[in-house]
Amino acid sequence: MNKIIYLDxxxxxxxxxxxxxxxxxxxxxxxxxxxxxxxxxxxxxEAVSRSRETIAKILGAEAKxxxxxxxxxxxxxxxxxxxxxxYKDKGSHIITTKIEHHAVLNTCEYLEKMRxxxxxxxxxxxxxxxxxxxVEKAITPETILISVxxxxxxxxxxxxIKEIGQIARKHGILFHTDAVQAFGQLPIQVDDDxxxxxxxxxxxxxxxxxxxxxxxxxxxxxxxxxxxxAQERKRRAGTENVAGxxxxxxxxKRAVDSMEERTxxxxxxxxxxxxxxxxxxPYVRLNGDPEKRLPNNVNxxxxxxEGESLLIMLDMEGICVSSGxxxxxxxxxxxxxxxxxxxxxxxxxxxxxxxxxxxxxxEELDYVVEKLKGIVEHLRAMSPLYEDFVKNGKK
Amino acid sequence: MYSEKVMDHFQNPRxxxxxxxxxxxxxxxxxxxxxxxxxxxxxxxxxxxxDCKFKTFGCGAAVATSSMATELVKGKTIQxxxxxxxxxxxxxxxxxxxxKVHCSLLAEEAIHAALWDYAEKNHIQIEGLEKPKTDxxxxxxxxxxxx
Numbered sequence: 001m002n003k004i005i006y007l008d009x010x011x012x013x014x015x016x017x018x019x020x021x022x023x024x025x026x027x028x029x030x031x032x033x034x035x036x037x038x039x040x041x042x043x044x045x046e047a048v049s050r051s052r053e054t055i056a057k058i059l060g061a062e063a064k065x066x067x068x069x070x071x072x073x074x075x076x077x078x079x080x081x082x083x084x085x086x087y088k089d090k091g092s093h094i095i096t097t098k099i100e101h102h103a104v105l106n107t108c109e110y111l112e113k114m115r116x117x118x119x120x121x122x123x124x125x126x127x128x129x130x131x132x133x134x135v136e137k138a139i140t141p142e143t144i145l146i147s148v149x150x151x152x153x154x155x156x157x158x159x160x161i162k163e164i165g166q167i168a169r170k171h172g173i174l175f176h177t178d179a180v181q182a183f184g185q186l187p188i189q190v191d192d193d194x195x196x197x198x199x200x201x202x203x204x205x206x207x208x209x210x211x212x213x214x215x216x217x218x219x220x221x222x223x224x225x226x227x228x229x230a231q232e233r234k235r236r237a238g239t240e241n242v243a244g245x246x247x248x249x250x251x252x253k254r255a256v257d258s259m260e261e262r263t264x265x266x267x268x269x270x271x272x273x274x275x276x277x278x279x280x281x282p283y284v285r286l287n288g289d290p291e292k293r294l295p296n297n298v299n300x301x302x303x304x305x306e307g308e309s310l311l312i313m314l315d316m317e318g319i320c321v322s323s324g325x326x327x328x329x330x331x332x333x334x335x336x337x338x339x340x341x342x343x344x345x346x347x348x349x350x351x352x353x354x355x356x357x358x359x360x361x362x363e364e365l366d367y368v369v370e371k372l373k374g375i376v377e378h379l380r381a382m383s384p385l386y387e388d389f390v391k392n393g394k395k
Numbered sequence: 396m397y398s399e400k401v402m403d404h405f406q407n408p409r410x411x412x413x414x415x416x417x418x419x420x421x422x423x424x425x426x427x428x429x430x431x432x433x434x435x436x437x438x439x440x441x442x443x444x445x446d447c448k449f450k451t452f453g454c455g456a457a458v459a460t461s462s463m464a465t466e467l468v469k470g471k472t473i474q475x476x477x478x479x480x481x482x483x484x485x486x487x488x489x490x491x492x493x494x495k496v497h498c499s500l501l502a503e504e505a506i507h508a509a510l511w512d513y514a515e516k517n518h519i520q521i522e523g524l525e526k527p528k529t530d531x532x533x534x535x536x537x538x539x540x541x542x
Contacts, residue, residue: 304452305452306429306452306453306454307454308453308454308455309405309453309454309455312405312455316406325429325454334429344426345427345428345429346426346427346452349426382408382449382450382451383450383451383452384432384433384451384452385452386452387413387450
């Protein structure tokens with residue numbers, strides 16, 4: 001089998017042909033630096049401002065509230081460190097959650113260790129949902145920032161962002177959301193959700209890698225993170241990645257225009273895949289909220305087997321997926337998200353994430369289920385955990 | 396990331412299974428770290444390892460090191476089996492990525508644990524054999540901070 005079945009669209013996506021096409025003229029034709037004043041640069045400058053408007057419109061924001069960055073991680077780092085530095089006279093307490101992406105978690109840990117920040121990492125329920133009342137309870141007079149992701153990258157759980165935003169607004173605290181997995185997948189309006197800052201990344205929505213943006217509500221104080229020239233209204237230095245920005249706007253528009261139909265299709269296929277796995281493979285659990293969930297996300301734990309083995313065997317069949325096992329995280333601990341929803345270590349190690357894309361077909365999913373059944377059986381046959389389970393009368 | 400030999404032993408693991416009424420059984424590792432290895436030994440009256448089987452819950456390297464370890468001890472005397480170190484297992488597999496070296500330690504420990512079980516059952520002492528650790532990750536160094 002030479003064909004690749006790509007079910008890792010939460011990791012990255014294929015750049016859409018029309019996105020590539022939109023980008024190409026800005027490499028060797030309209031290559032001027034948007035900061036230059038001659039006519040050649042005009043096309044670049046025009047393209048950047050047009051792209052900024054396109055993205056702003058999608059969020060119900062103003063163009064000057066969109067700041068392009070080098071990636072989603074930079075946007076998260078900037079939002080948190082920049083807000084901390086701007087508001088440290090007011091206090092040094094940040095509220096976030098245990099299931100954030102490392103771009104947020106490690107930035108908060110950095111501030112704790114290096115800048116004496118106080119950080120509350122909120123628990124989530126068994127489906128990965130943050131409880132808004134716990135956000136409110138955690139607020140102190142020192143709290144300067146609340147950062148809660150829009151939707152989780154591993155288990156797909158969509159957070160009650162609007163309720164959390166309203167709580168933040170009521171208490172006069174900045175609210176940041178990492179929307180890397182949600183932008184282009186869910187309809188987001190920054191005013192409706194009371195969002196003050198929002199991070200996003202282009203390569204999750206069939207755009208290019210190396211492009212992100214941070215939405216910063218007008219009036220929010222934030223210190224610069226990348227220092228240098230006067231680009232991005234003097235807030236984020238560095239010559240604009242013009243082709244990347246153009247590609248981002250093209251991908252964003254494309255994602256929003258197709259959102260209703262595409263997510264409906266993905267949701268149906270996703271439910272089909274979940275149902276087949278749950279019905280045809282024993283000792284499996286679905287991780288994440290069954291309803292409040294990204295349309296393309298499947299995350300299951302296959303008991304008694306370990307994720308890396310599973311990934312290698314699926315890869316040999318041409319199937320690309322990911323896992324929350326320790327071996328794929330570069331440490332001995334399995335995914336912090338799966339531990340936060342209360343999974344025991346051995347079950348977290350056997351997790352499998354499959355994220356569908358716009359090209360995914362039902363035939364591909366049928367192939368995946370058939371292969372998965374055989375692989376699970378093979379790995380369980382050599383698992384001492386399964387042996388003990390069978391010998392102990394399957395308790 | 397893995398050598399061809401590791402991939403071969405992962406895809407076609409040798410000696411998977413159980414031995415009924417085995418002379419010695421050893422289980423090491425823990426689910427917390429994601430590796431559990433169980434080795435069964437069938438040892439004859441001349442103290443020769445007649446047969447050896449394994450079951451492993453773990454990553455590709457854990458499966459491959461278990462498979463290779465069983466191959467290396469099969470047909471050996473228990474004293475010779477004592478010389479099958481984690482390095483011997485790694486060398487036989489043409490090496491392992493640094494983060495997976497602990498898997499080869501697990502394989503060595505599993506053999507030792509099975510031999511310990513055999514020695515206890517038969518009230519004998521095996522030269523150089525120490526009581527197996529319950530957790531192979533004890534005392535492992537913490538990863539360096541990145542700041």
